[in-house]
Amino acid sequence: MNKIFTVSILGCGSRGREAYGKNFYLLKDKFKIECLCDINPKQIDLAKKAWDIPDENCFLSPEEFLKEKRSDALVIANQDRDHVDVCIRALELGYDVLLEKPITPIEEDLYRLLEAQKKYGGKVVVCHVLRYAPAFVKIKEILNTGKIGKVVCIDWIEQVAYWHQAHSFVRGNWHSEEETSPMILAKCCHDLDLLQYYADSKCDTVYSVGDVSFFKPENKPEGASDRCQTCKYINDCVYSAERLYCAKRDYDFDRLEPLTKEKDDERKQGWPFNVVDLSRPITDESIRKAYESSNYGKCVFEADNDVVDNQTVVMKFENGITANLVMTGFTQFPGRKMTFHGTHGEVEMDEENDYIRISVYGKGTEFLSVKELMRDALKEDFGHGGGDVMLVRDFYKALCGEELETSLERSIESHLMGLAAEKSRKSGNACKVHKE
Numbered sequence: 001m002n003k004i005f006t007v008s009i010l011g012c013g014s015r016g017r018e019a020y021g022k023n024f025y026l027l028k029d030k031f032k033i034e035c036l037c038d039i040n041p042k043q044i045d046l047a048k049k050a051w052d053i054p055d056e057n058c059f060l061s062p063e064e065f066l067k068e069k070r071s072d073a074l075v076i077a078n079q080d081r082d083h084v085d086v087c088i089r090a091l092e093l094g095y096d097v098l099l100e101k102p103i104t105p106i107e108e109d110l111y112r113l114l115e116a117q118k119k120y121g122g123k124v125v126v127c128h129v130l131r132y133a134p135a136f137v138k139i140k141e142i143l144n145t146g147k148i149g150k151v152v153c154i155d156w157i158e159q160v161a162y163w164h165q166a167h168s169f170v171r172g173n174w175h176s177e178e179e180t181s182p183m184i185l186a187k188c189c190h191d192l193d194l195l196q197y198y199a200d201s202k203c204d205t206v207y208s209v210g211d212v213s214f215f216k217p218e219n220k221p222e223g224a225s226d227r228c229q230t231c232k233y234i235n236d237c238v239y240s241a242e243r244l245y246c247a248k249r250d251y252d253f254d255r256l257e258p259l260t261k262e263k264d265d266e267r268k269q270g271w272p273f274n275v276v277d278l279s280r281p282i283t284d285e286s287i288r289k290a291y292e293s294s295n296y297g298k299c300v301f302e303a304d305n306d307v308v309d310n311q312t313v314v315m316k317f318e319n320g321i322t323a324n325l326v327m328t329g330f331t332q333f334p335g336r337k338m339t340f341h342g343t344h345g346e347v348e349m350d351e352e353n354d355y356i357r358i359s360v361y362g363k364g365t366e367f368l369s370v371k372e373l374m375r376d377a378l379k380e381d382f383g384h385g386g387g388d389v390m391l392v393r394d395f396y397k398a399l400c401g402e403e404l405e406t407s408l409e410r411s412i413e414s415h416l417m418g419l420a421a422e423k424s425r426k427s428g429n430a431c432k433v434h435k436e
Contacts (some may be wrong), residue, residue, distance in 0.1 A: 002029075004029065004031065004032055005031055005071075005072040005399050006033075006073070007033055007071050007072065007073045007074070007075060008035035008037070008070050008075070009036055009077065010038075010062060010075065010076050011037070011038060011075070011076060011077030011079075011100070012036055012043040012047040012077075013038070013040075013077065014274065015127075016075055016078075017043065018270070019388045020075050020077065020100075020127070020392060021033065021047060021051070021075070022050075025051050026389075027392065027396070031392075034053075034071040035053070035058070035070045036048060037058075037059040037061075038060070038078075039061075039062070043278070044060065046278060069093040069095060072095075072399065073095060073096045074098070076097055076098070076099050078100075080103075080104060080181045080185075081104060081106070081180065081181075083099060083102075084103065084104045084113045088113060090122070091117060091122045091124070092116075092120060094122065096122050096124075097123065097125070098125050098127065098395050099125065099126050099127065100126075101126050101127050102186060102415060103126060103412065103415055104181075104415070105177070105180070105181040105185055107419050110412045111412075113412075114409060117408050123398050124408045125395050125398055125404065125406075127391060128190060128406060129387035129390075130190045130193070130387050131405060132386075132387045132390035132394060133386050134373045135349065135351070135356065135370045135374060136194060138356065138373055139338075139340075139356070140198060142347050142356075142358060143198060147360055148340065148342030148343070148345035148346060148359075149342040149343030149344030150342060150343045151198070151321055151341070151342050152341050152342060152343060153321065153322045153324075154195065154199070154321065154338065154339070155338065155339045155341070156195065156323060156326070157325075157326045157328070157337045158188055158191050158326070158328070159331035159336065159352065160327065160331065161331050161332065161333055161334040162239070162331065162332070164329070164334055165215075165309055165330075166215075166239045167272045167275075168186075168187075168272070169187065169307050170215045171298055171300065171303050172275070172296070174307065175303060176304070176307070177306055182308075182418070182419075182422045183210075183307040183308045183327065184210075184421050184422055184425075185415065185418040185422075186307065188313075188327050188418065189414060189415070191325055192325070192417045193411065195323050195325065195414075196410070196413055196414055197406070198340070199323065200319070201317040201318045202317065202433070202434070203315050203316070203317050203318070203413070203433045204316050204317060204318045204432065204434075205316045205431065206313055206315050206417060206420045206421045206431055207424050207429075207430040207431070208311060208313040208421040209312055210311025211308055212307070212308055212309055215305055216301060217302060219301050220302065221237070224299060225299065226299050226302045227292070227297050227298060227299060228241040228297045229242070229291075229297055239300040241297045242288070245276055245287050245291055246288055248264055269281060269282055273287055276290050276294065276296045277291075308425075309330070310328045311327045311421075311425065312324070312326050313421045313424075315417065334352075335350075335352040336351050337351070344361055345358070345361050347359075351370055354370050355367050355368065355370060356370060356373075416434065417433055
């Protein structure tokens with residue numbers, strides 16, 4: 001099919017603009033960006049300049065934007081708690097929707113959205129992008145071969161990395177559960193989705209523990225200021241905004257590779273710097289000015305955050321598989337590590353150390369490179385290991401009528417797992433995932 005679909009974007013921040021919008025714009029043979037909506041005029045300005053969108057197609061009010069249908073499809077990438085109301089209205093108008101995750105932290109809203117989708121019939125594709133990332137697709141392929149027999153249990157760790165924890169979940173948009181979502185949804189929605197995908201089963205019961213163990217006022221160093229720019233530890237604290245956003249680096253902690261000065265300068269035009277500073281191009285001077293006047297310059301021990309910095313979730317699936325998920329903000333590097341223990345062998349994936357290990361008991365071991373799987377699939381894009389652009393490509397297939405690997409109902413399943421985990425963490429009791 002050669003049809004070009006029009007698409008609008010509601011929420012033109014880091015994900016709406018830099019992840020999905022950028023890829024829609026690059027795929028000119030498949031999509032045309034029609035309209036933009038964001039409550040922040042700076043975000044609108046960046047997007048309209050990048051994609052040459054006329055002023056009359058730019059909206060600062062979601063209510064005004066949603067008075068009528070303005071394109072074939074709609075990207076919804078505003079705040080978590082606003083997703084469902086906007087998505088239901090979009091379905092009423094006849095849109096097909098690409099919906100940023102997490103869908104919502106409100107359980108009743110999950111069911112409300114599912115009923116609306118069934119009523120109006122539009123497609124709702126949730127942005128569980130790692131399902132589309134080549135290395136994670138390869139894991140599913142390996143499990144499906146039966147090489148390791150029946151999976152019995154899964155060990156999984158989500159390494160948030162110390163700087164990412166500080167940036168996104170202490171100072172950033174997801175620092176408050178009341179404003180957005182609990183950490184287990186905000187950061188681990190990918191992990192929960194993949195766990196139920198790999199287990200190929202609904203989850204029955206979860207038990208969870210975790211808390212804010214470090215980023216709180218009693219751990220503030222003696223004599224520290226409430227803001228980095230006036231703090232005597234500005235050049236020493238590893239969480240100093242000056243060090244995180246302005247210091248020169250010779251290593252890229254996201255892509256796990258050496259950096260030249262030119263690559264370091266290029267790196268600072270992307271995430272997470274482009275969230276702190278909406279200037280273009282970003283310079284040390286502009287980002288310093290940005291953090292000095294925003295939450296990104298707050299002391300991490302005085303940031304009013306309440307989402308956990310560590311959490312463990314034990315899961316039992318309906319088919320008998322058990323899983324252990326550890327989320328921690330206290331790691332040097334980001335990336336996931338997971339091991340699938342089967343009756344005939346093991347599969348292990350380690351993003352940080354760049355390997356997938358396939359071991360069949362008594363028959364040897366094979367290694368694959370995670371980086372090579374990513375590069376082979378999409379050399380020009382590393383967003384979520386290539387998952388961002390692969391999701392956008394598959395969204396085109398969905399608009400053309402193809403059935404995708406996942407569905408709104410399956411996406412909701414992973415959210416129910418996360419909400420049950422949070423109930424368990426707060427109550428101290430194991431919780432059923434589904435209502436009795």
